[in-house]
Structure formats: C-alpha cells, structure tokens
Amino acid sequence: MKRIWIPILIVALLSAFRDDGNFFRPWPEKVYDFSNELQFKERVALGRVLFYDPILSADSTISCASCHLQYTAFAHVDHALSHGIHDSVGTRNAPALINLAWHSHFMWDGAIHHLDMQALAPISHPGEMGSSIQDVIMRINRSGKYTALFLQAFGDEKATGETMLKSISRFLSTLNSNQSRYDSVMRHETVFSPQEKRGYSLFRKHCNACHTEPLFTNYQFVDNGLPIDAKLHDYGRYAITHNPDDSLRFKVPTLRNITYSYPYMHDGRFENLSEVLAHYDHGIVIRNSTHAKLKRGIKLTSAQRVDLMAFLLTLNDKHFLFQPELGFPMK
Ligand code: HEC
Ligand code: HEC
Incomplete structure (x- = not known):
C-alpha cells in the first residue's frame, strides 16, 4: 500500500514547487509594523x-x-x-x-x-x-x-x-506596492501572457538572486559591476563600514514600478531599461568586488530582452502610483 503513495506524494510535491508562475510566494514579515499604535x-x-x-x-x-x-x-x-x-x-x-x-x-x-x-x-x-x-x-x-x-x-x-x-x-x-499585475498573477486572479511567462523564467534565472521576489530586492549590498564614476568617487557601503570588501557595493534596489523610476542606478547613469540590460550584457566591469553571478555577464538575445521587458512591465502598480491616500493632502 505504502509503495503506491510515495510516487503520488513526489508528483504532488513537484507540482507545488513547479516554476510556472502559479506558485504563491509569501511575503516576509515586515521589519516595521506600527499599525498597533493607538493613534x-x-x-x-x-x-x-x-x-x-x-x-x-x-x-x-x-x-x-x-x-x-x-x-x-x-x-x-x-x-x-x-x-x-x-x-x-x-x-x-x-x-x-x-x-x-x-x-x-x-x-x-x-x-x-x-x-x-x-x-x-x-x-x-x-x-x-x-x-x-x-x-x-x-x-x-x-x-x-x-x-x-x-x-x-x-x-x-x-x-x-x-x-x-x-x-x-x-x-x-x-x-x-502590492497591486501590480505580477501580484494578481501570484494571487491566481489572472495569468501571465505567454511572453510575460517567458520573461518571468528569464527573470528567475538571471535576476532573482538579487532582485528577489516578492519585494524584488534581497536588501543586500552588492557590486553589480558599474564602471567607477571618476567625478563622484562614490564607494558605496565602504563609506559606512570602512571594510575594503564593501567597496563599490550598493543596496540592491527594488524593481517594482521600475519603468516609472528612471533614471537608474545610484548615480542615475542609465536613462532607460535598454541601457540597463546592455550593461548586464556587455558592460560589467570585473573586479574583486563584482558579484560572482555577474562575472560572465547576462547575455540575452534581442527576443529574450523583449520578453524580459514584458515581465518587468508586470511590476507596475497603477494603484500605488495614483492611490489618493498617498498623494498631496487636500484640505
Ligand atoms: C533634494 C532631494 C531630496 C529631498 C528633499 C529628500 N530626499 Fe529622500 N533621498 C534623496 C536621495 C538622493 C536619497 C539617496 C541618498 C543616499 O543613498 O545617500 C534619498 C533617500 C531616501 C530614503 C531611503 C530609501 C531607500 O530605499 O533606502 C527615504 C526613505 C527618503 N529619502 C525619504 C525622504 C523624506 C521623508 C524626505 C523629507 C523629510 C526626503 N527623503 C527628502 C533625495 C531627497
Ligand atoms: C548580483 C546581483 C544582481 C543581479 C543578478 C542583478 N542585479 Fe540589477 N542591480 C543590482 C544592484 C546592486 C543594483 C544597484 C547598483 C548601483 O546603483 O550601484 C542594481 C540595479 C538595477 C536596476 C536599477 C534600479 C534603480 O532603481 O535604479 C535595474 C533596472 C536592474 N538592476 C535590473 C536588473 C535585471 C533586469 C537583472 C537581470 C537581467 C538584474 N538587475 C540582475 C544587483 C543585481
């Protein structure tokens, strides 16, 4: 009897963790929750x-x-x-x-x-x-x-x-921000288009290690291989810890609403997402601090870039951008 159950269990487990975008990723605990305060x-x-x-x-x-x-x-x-x-x-x-x-x-x-x-x-x-x-x-x-x-x-x-x-x-x-198309898909309210789904797989493979779901950042300090800006001399995390290992490391930013928050990177050097993807493809500077995952670059065909872009667009959250409670307070 038991022998029959084991393969069924394995199939059930595998399908629960299958990476098809239909697997709900729970949000981590907040670091700050003030909502219990009386006022x-x-x-x-x-x-x-x-x-x-x-x-x-x-x-x-x-x-x-x-x-x-x-x-x-x-x-x-x-x-x-x-x-x-x-x-x-x-x-x-x-x-x-x-x-x-x-x-x-x-x-x-x-x-x-x-x-x-x-x-x-x-x-x-x-x-x-x-x-x-x-x-x-x-x-x-x-x-x-x-x-x-x-x-x-x-x-x-x-x-x-x-x-x-x-x-x-x-x-x-x-x-x-938790009302994007991505969030609706994760809540099983809708499904990704075939193109978004291909983009999501590429994202999971190449980007998710740092821009981790569902917040699209892992909050780590990382060197993603940007050429040093000679004018700014900004060494990032090093200025705080004085640990040479932290030189040129910056906090991984979230990718939610990313098409709205240009220009990109800590010094705003990239105007648009094509420039960002070009950086990851062939612009990465290899030095000691460059993250191991990026040392060979992230090579994508032009069709793959379009797919990835389609996925990134699902992170836009119009509700957040226009939510009246967050806007200018009218009297
Ligand atoms: C002159 C432009 C400017 C003004 C005004 C300004 N900020 Fe900022 N804000 C920045 C910049 C630039 C950074 C990033 C600074 C850095 O990393 O050294 C930042 C960072 C932040 C961050 C950190 C976000 C993160 O992901 O780590 C928060 C939160 C923030 N600002 C809130 C505020 C609040 C609240 C005010 C008003 C009291 C304010 N800012 C006024 C430019 C501004
Ligand atoms: C090894 C970690 C890592 C990986 C993998 C990675 N990134 Fe990043 N990403 C970063 C860091 C760190 C920054 C901020 C760097 C800075 O400003 O100095 C960043 C910045 C960005 C920004 C700019 C965001 C903003 O608000 O300015 C975009 C867009 C971006 N990454 C997209 C991607 C995409 C798309 C992929 C996959 C193709 C990817 N990243 C893979 C670490 C990573």
Missing part, C-alpha cells in the same frame, strides 16, 4: 502633511515630495543626481520609496538603520533641505497650522523632534 492613523495623516510641506526646508522651497514624487513611484525622474535647496546638485539619484517597512537599512549605502531616523538626513543635509530639527520644530510650532494634527497624533499640540520624525516614518511605512 497610528492620525500619525500617518500628520506625516503625510509634513511629507508634502516645504516648511521642512530652510527657505520653505523644498519638500520631501520635491525629490520623491508619487507618480514616479516616489523617485525623482528629471534628474540623474538629486536637486535640492538653492539649486544644489547632490551626489546620488533619489531612490523610489516602495515597501519601506520591509527594509532593514536605508540609503544606497545603508547609512540609516531606523526608519524613524530617515527624515533627519535630508532635513539637515546642506544640499537637500539645508535646515535643522530645531529650526524645523520652531517653524512648525510657530505656523499654528499643525497644533490640531499634533494633538490628535501625540496628545500634545507642540511638535518635538521625536514626534515629527515618528509621524513621517509612519507615513513612509504606508508606501506599499
């Missing part, structure tokens, strides 16, 4: 108003949203390098802000370890918002505009550095 909703609402308010910058010209626009997945598409206060040009491309509650480190080099601390960096950066927490808190408390919002969110109408940073991070934790 969570009020904190998110306050953080959203602050995110869109130029009051956070020294001369009230730049808001977080100046560099992180919703309809480009909260990236900054006009510029390779971000532009901040007094027309100053930064040294890195503003990344898309997607599913941040799952990140354990922030910034291209992982300089920030906690979501609550994230807003401090741009506020006090002389080339971004050029201000300081003390000045921002003074402007907020003086404006009168925020008393009711802080009272509802924290039981005190006076803002402090802590409550301001907390409310912004609560809002950031709601920038969640």
